[in-house]
Amino acid sequence: MAGLINIVPRYLPGYGMAPEWGHAVRPVVLVYTLVCVVLAIVFNADVDAQAGAYATGFLAMMVSGAFAVTVSAIRKRQRRAAVGFTVLTLVLLYALVENIREKPDGITISAFFIVGIIAISLVSRVSRTTERRTDHIEFAPAARRFVTDSLEYDGALYLIANCRQGGDAAEYAAKEAEQRGMTPVPGPAEVLFLEIDVIDPSDFSDVLRVRGIEVDGHRVLRAEGPAAPNAIAAILLALRDATGVRPHCYFEWSEGSPLTHLLHYLLLGRGDTPPVVRKIIHRCESDPARRPGIHVGG
Structure with missing residues (x-):
């Protein structure tokens, strides 16, 4: 396990490019x-x-x-x-x-x-909805520590995708309890939260910087990107390649019309995130056994 822990890099090149045209x-x-x-x-x-x-x-x-x-x-x-x-x-x-x-x-x-x-x-x-839309991924020291600590704990990576509201301890506690109740998060597993703050949806990020933030014991990986699904997919693939461990990410289905979610994603970079994340991962990785796990409940 030590070998896996030590290869988590701060800088990961090659994740996503500008659109082909x-x-x-x-x-x-x-x-x-x-x-x-x-x-x-x-x-x-x-x-x-x-x-x-x-x-x-x-x-x-x-x-x-x-x-x-x-x-x-x-x-x-x-x-x-x-x-x-x-x-x-x-x-x-x-x-x-x-x-x-x-x-x-x-x-x-x-x-x-x-x-x-x-x-x-x-x-x-x-x-370009299924492009990763980032050139590089950079993990801050705190984010690297969260990942290595999680690997040391049980040799696995379990992440819960969260659309931050208040960002307080109560929100993270409620989100973890909710996900454990409706998705197959292993009981004793240590979880990390994954949050994407959407910036300009029309932009392409040269570097996707992943920061580590701790809120009353809840560990959060937080980044800014032009679109939430693309950034989540890129981070999951980067974690897999860097650690050799297939990460699992847990989501909740969004309420509302699929058409509305599609328009929100095209215009605002947010929508019904899980299907888009899954599609991006399928496009980037042809081997099902190497794809990060996507679990959705609700």
């Missing part, structure tokens, strides 16, 4: 160019229509900026500035409305461009 040269430029070419073909490359679209977009941007400055001036009680920017906003708004009235093709092209970008963004978001 992200390795292309200037992918955003290519996407924008493609959308522009498609729109040019659809509208027969009409220069006047595209000029209208440019004017519409430019005026819309100016109206938004003028309105934002107006609101700021009102909040700061700058009366003269508020009056001046209100007039400017109304003038720009009038120009925008007249431009749309005279050149309706402009707003049509702008709308198609926006729809195209949103559609491509959604396809991209869906296509």
Whole structure:
């Protein structure tokens, strides 16, 4: 067992990368160019229509900026500035409305461009749901100690996934009792809690840092990532590779509509976590005997 304990590293490379298309040269430029070419073909490359679209977009941007400055001036009680920017906003708004009235093709092209970008963004978001989305995993000293202590205790790793609320001792005690009652957590096993604080769901984390926090005897592995399921899967796989022990993670089924959970995951990085974690692990590991165990109750 000592051999397993000593190889828990602080830094684990190679867990997840940017999406495959992200390795292309200037992918955003290519996407924008493609959308522009498609729109040019659809509208027969009409220069006047595209000029209208440019004017519409430019005026819309100016109206938004003028309105934002107006609101700021009102909040700061700058009366003269508020009056001046209100007039400017109304003038720009009038120009925008007249431009749309005279050149309706402009707003049509702008709308198609926006729809195209949103559609491509959604396809991209869906296509990378089963990626680990991290380049490296780094365990802080306290996190390493928790893992090694757990291995010394019974030679196994049992983790309970927790969506932190108050973060106090009562919450962890209730969560452990609940999981032991509805999932096959071995009776004498020592458990670690695993928590992911979701940051920007659109981002890719270069380094997933796992910290160790102790709350009244309850040991918590906590990390920040762009999506909870992806980060959990990456940590479980990293623990398996680093220790040689197949970890087991315990979840509770989420209440609500599956469609709602899907939208929450795509937009906010959270949703019905267990199925996504399982899918990511299946994608990353073809051998069932080497996959971390995923247990769900409730």
